[in-house]
Amino acid sequence: MIRINLLPVREWKKRESVRKQISIFILSLALLLVGLLAIGSTIQGKVMMQRQELKELRAEKKKLAYVNKKIKAVKQKTKEVENKFSSIEKLQQGRTFAVQALDEIVTSLPLNRLWLTSLKLSGGRMELSGIALDNHTVALFMRRLDASAICSNVKLKSSRLKAIQGHNLMQFDLSLKISLQKKNKTGEKNKKSKAKS
Numbered sequence: 142m143i144r145i146n147l148l149p150v151r152e153w154k155k156r157e158s159v160r161k162q163i164s165i166f167i168l169s170l171a172l173l174l175v176g177l178l179a180i181g182s183t184i185q186g187k188v189m190m191q192r193q194e195l196k197e198l199r200a201e202k203k204k205l206a207y208v209n210k211k212i213k214a215v216k217q218k219t220k221e222v223e224n225k226f227s228s229i230e231k232l233q234q235g236r237t238f239a240v241q242a243l244d245e246i247v248t249s250l251p252l253n254r255l256w257l258t259s260l261k262l263s264g265g266r267m268e269l270s271g272i273a274l275d276n277h278t279v280a281l282f283m284r285r286l287d288a289s290a291i292c293s294n295v296k297l298k299s300s301r302l303k304a305i306q307g308h309n310l311m312q313f314d315l316s317l318k319i320s321l322q323k324k325n326k327t328g329e330k331n332k333k334s335k336a337k338s
Contacts, residue, residue: 238319239262241291242262242267242291242319243260245286245289245290245291245292245319246260246267246269246286248285248289249282249285249286249289249292250282251273251278251281251282251285254273254274254278255271255272255273255274255278255279255282256271256272256273257269257270257271258270258271258272259271262319265318265319265320266316266317266318266319267316267317267318267319268314268315268316269314269315269316269317270312270313270314270315271312271313271315272303272305272310272311272312272313273310273311273313274310274311275311276300276311278311279297279300279311279313282315283295283297283315286315286317291319291320292317292318292319293317293318293320294317294318295315295316295317296315296316296317297313297314297315298313298314298315298316299313299314300312300313300314301313
């Protein structure tokens with residue numbers, strides 16, 4: 142059978158161009174959908190990887206939290222031990238404080254010229270009373286104490302003449318500060334120079 146096209150050529154071309162445009166639109170839409178699906182699946186894959194990595198990081202964080210807890214406990218125990226050691230050191234220094242103070246006083250005494258009658262140590266202050274042959278001996282004793290490594294702020298509270306067994310002797314009272322911390326180097330240099338003279 143023979144077909145005869147009775148439609149004009151223009152209409153036929155119009156329909157053909159409309160069909161082409163529709164097919165191009167449908168093809169573009171299909172390509173766009175395929176592209177979006179490809180991008181969506183790529184993003185979905187990345188999201189899945191990130192979730193997996195996040196899960197692994199959380200698991201590792203739990204492990205590290207346990208380790209951090211242990212480290213904190215060890216640090217706390219170390220701090221407690223250090224505090225105990227420092228307390229022991231302070232107690233040890235307190236035990237030797239009186240001995241060192243007395244040693245320093247005895248070392249500073251001018252032999253056979255000055256005698257102590259009383260000594261009182263409370264805290265970092267020391268009160269001394271004694272008898273000396275003369276004022277010069279008391280001044281020498283005070284200079285030696287002041288040049289000492291642990292004595293400072295030596296003050297003469299009183300000095301008076303007293304007759305003992307027919308001799309006129311000087312009765313004196315001193316106060317001074319005792320500290321186990323060493324004086325500065327100038328104080329030590331003064332002590333060395335006085336010891337030489």
